[in-house]
Amino acid sequence: MKRFEQYRIGPKNRLADIAPRQRPYDLGGKKAELKELDRRARELDALQNLLYASGRRKVLLVLQGMDTSGKDGTIRWVFKRTSPLGIRVAAFKAPSTAERARDFLWRCHAVVPAAGELAVWNRSHYEDVLVPVVEGWIGKAETRQRYEHINHFEKLLTDTGTTVIKCMLHISKDEQRKRLQERLDDPAKNWKFAPEDITARKKWDAYQQAYDALLCATSTDYAPWYVIPADRKRQRNLIIAELLNTKLREMDLQLPDPVPGLEHVRID
Template identity: 70%
Template structure:
């Protein structure tokens, strides 16, 4: 299996080293890609079922990326065969007045995965070291404090039984333009388009710098960042499915032992 190391942020790897148009899988055609994704989705369903039955550990998948990078599409395809019983999706939007009145991690604690659960965060606590930085709402000292808080928060999760998998969906400016235009051209996709998307796009370079700094500051040994090339939607989905399955397999999940009392049960 091809290593994910080239896509993992570290001392020798940064956002600028990764091409948004890169393809991790070298499959021969679209049909082969869809077939492989189906296989991975079915395997994920089985792994999630054992995680839920084992009821000892937790998994958190963080999906972070700019508009149109494909967070919704990733969830739709990667979890297309997974039972909803043990998977919970939380979408992080602009904080409410209630949330802004508390520390920035307050709303995150309420949606961390429970035992046996796989949680998916569509955007995340990382919004609070991206948007405020680009908009100039917090200074450099506060940004560094938030990085430290995030690293400690994730260490807490890991040390209490959570496997944290963080994926930044890396899209090019050219591909984002195509996808935004597609939303404008198709009436059935108008609901996906917001004028605010254009404001964010006008700050493209600022966001690239904010992402690069955030990735370097918060990719840790206990919760590393993976940058997922997102210009190709199928390869984006395939890569995240493969990564998630690999991490779940590495957990060596086990079905719980049967209750000895069951051997004497007779159903009339």
């Protein structure tokens, strides 16, 4: 995991230390990058199969990031070689009435990965320490309390066999401008544009501050945060695919032992 230390949040490595526009995988152009991504996507498929077959461990990939940071695109590209069978995607939007009537972790707990599963959360419980903080709906004490609840929740998950991988897709303000404009200009992308995105963009600095605070408070030994440079889409995909593969390789997954006595069975 040494290679990923530069993206891992800790007391000496914060959001502002990680440049969104870097190109850690310089493979000599688009074609080579796509080929390498495909190779990694295939390895991820093999590893996910093993996770499913071994049927004991669980993996949770949390994706956070500003609007247009590429959460959907990451899921599409990183999992392009994986069967939908073993991947469970949950997208968290503004909470419904039923969800608001419970604690903020309730709807997340309902969709944690089962044994053998890899769950991907497109936004997550971290939304509850972003919007309410920026909008001033909760104060400092309640925010700190939520960080604690989150850390305890993730401890529960890791203690019971889940590998939690948290990625914040980090784009620059200028890159977001380009991407939002593209959504407006391209009729095929129009439906992805929401006027609220402009309102949120106006509070860019407040959101970056809220991200910095939550990253510091919830990047634990057992569930660390990785800030992924995401201005360049292929680079972002390559980093996340490799991070996932590395974590899965480290789990040292094995096929289960065959049921004894089956060696000589003939089916008729």
